[in-house]
Amino acid sequence: MATIEDVAREAGVSISTVSYALSGKRAISATTRQRVQDAATKLNYLPHASARMLAANRSHIFAVTAPLHPDTDHSAHMTFAMEVTKAARERDYDTLLLVHKDALEGMKRSAATSLADGIIVLDVDAHDERATLARQLSCPAVFIGIPEDTSGLVCVDLDFEAAAAMAIDRLLDAGRRSIGLISHPEETLVRESNFPLRFRHGFEQHAAERGIDIAVANPTHHRAHEAIAELLERKPDLDAIVLNTNIDVAGSVTAALAGLGRSVPGDVSVVAAGVTFSTLRFPVPFDTIPLDAHASCSAAVDMLARIVENGESPPETTLIPPTYIELGSVARTSATPVAPVTAPAT
Amino acid sequence: MATIEDVAREAGVSISTVSYALSGKRAISATTRQRVQDAATKLNYLPHASARMLAANRSHIFAVTAPLHPDTDHSAHMTFAMEVTKAARERDYDTLLLVHKDALEGMKRSAATSLADGIIVLDVDAHDERATLARQLSCPAVFIGIPEDTSGLVCVDLDFEAAAAMAIDRLLDAGRRSIGLISHPEETLVRESNFPLRFRHGFEQHAAERGIDIAVANPTHHRAHEAIAELLERKPDLDAIVLNTNIDVAGSVTAALAGLGRSVPGDVSVVAAGVTFSTLRFPVPFDTIPLDAHASCSAAVDMLARIVENGESPPETTLIPPTYIELGSVARTSATPVAPVTAPAT
DNA sequence: CTGTTAGCGCGTTCAT
């Protein structure tokens, strides 16, 4: 309600002095600044958003595109949107939600009208149309997730390949030898959601490096039973499972194994890797290499803010190193451990 | 990039003519309007958001406060946020996400700076602080959910009491006599989230009206087993269950009953009422009286837009009538049906 | 029916 002019009058200074005293963009004598700040708090002054935007040619708003697919994990989605919003607020930005139907239209519009200073892109597919659009837009964008072609983009994500390697290493260290991977359902892969592919690639590659043979299965029917049956058929000696899948599937793993007479972690050890959900409530909580929404989102928002404010040009791809959380679902066996590779993966 | 002036020049008219031709707020001759529109599309003109906001004193932005509690159902939350956003876009509004930590601060700020034209309040508690704040703010707000004291507010929600009555009526019509309610976990009730209380109240009241005796249980451990055991202990002849609870509990009902030798719907019929999730993937899909996010959100956004644009003053409370979806989890018994009340609830 | 013009509230040069 109170304008900058009211504050200036109250403090007995000029309008520009108020602006500078509050923004700190120019040196103001301590006493004057104090008077201005007192006046501002007294009048409960807050700059009119649109006026500030127009004058500064900056909206202090980031747009967030969060498409909702039929197979989208709403919980993960919400978590990422929230984390982006929190991270943005810490840097004095608000976030505008863009829904799928008009994800492209929304990006164009918020860029063309200067509604947003930047765009955060969530849930990125391998061949995401939003990547093509982002290259054309003058409005800076940061992707949380990594499309196949990252040229001209700025992308942040968990290092899924390192996470896969870390899961394998932990299981091998515990003496496990026959490892299976339960990946995401077909429908997620078909859409070319990219992170399951990157995880799987890292998994296969690191298994080859460590000289072990592995099996991969995609779950069906939103549960683990079929996938586990498939793994056991191909590797009857299966003694470890890596889960890079959704909560429904992961949550049914222990029951599915029990149904086949296998215990966790004794017969089969389990690691959940690159997942957003917690396994604490599972019958047996699983060791987890989390896909940490907070880490990815605050890194992404940080970059975007620096692009907007300082014109910085971050690298195309920033990979966040994985961390390992032990919850007791990996048990040591007496089997001879596989010899570590000469240069162990970090 | 192109300004209104560019369009005016291109079309050979004045600036204000362009403004009126595009906004339609004044009658413009068809030929002129066409010239203006051609020029606009040719130059790819979109009004600069902040300039429009400042001049019109309207941001075309709604703020959405969506607090995240420990027991929050992320999926439902996301659905509501998305539905609000979609509904808003249909009326040419964008939505700003306000996170919990600074829900109050965010509301104040977006109102005081004229960042938002209105506020949508989600996940309302019985004694929600945001209600108090909304009464003081000059910025209009619409609540999706109903606090205890609605004075001076505008609230929209499913008619939970009618939903409870509808569930009872359906079960009685099918010849069921001994009905139990599984409500939300304690932690949700403690927070005074209001809709479980309204549902329960409607349930008890309608049961009394129809002259039947009922039992109510609150689940624990994120599953139905304990609640069902409790219901059976209190009503050994239990032949129907109404679920007004979360997806984890609802999803385990069939298994819990099976563990006690009861089948669905033969021995025990089940209705899920006032829930956001789908039961289609459950072992036995349940008849559902949905808490329809789309209906609530578009009604709320519609009201908010009309308050902002036309200065309308909607009623304090708008209840959305429930609908019933049959999925086969209610089976008819041969028992003598309870006589319908003289004036059946709608 | 159309053009002219005065702000909207603020950030920021330019003088001082």
Place this chain on the structure above:
DNA sequence: ATGAACGCGCTAACAG
């Protein structure tokens, strides 16, 4: 270190 004045792009009241 401070103040005066201009302009951001648009809307709306006022003229014609």
